[in-house]
Amino acid sequence: MIRNLLACSTLLLVLIGLMIRNLLACSTLLLVLIGLAGVLLRQGPDRLQALPALLIGLALLAQSTWSWRRRRRAILQTLRDQQ
Secondary structure (H helix, E strand, C coil), rough: HHHHHHHHHHHHHHHHHHHHHHHHHHHHHHHHHHHHHHHHHHHHHHHHHHHHHHHHHHHHHHHHHHHHHHHHHHHHHHHHHHH
């Protein structure tokens, strides 16, 4: 009974973690799109107000890509070491 409860709670935590990660990935793309829309739709000095959203979104995407590639490289290296 306790093992089943622990297994269910662990599975629930993993699913919540995946949902949060997916939500953050979508929100990063949305932040970039909002920043681009703000830069394109505003005129003059008002465009500067949209730059922080655009730059932060791009930085988050770059960090995510770099982290993903590093994680994939580590997995590949582990697989090669096992052979």
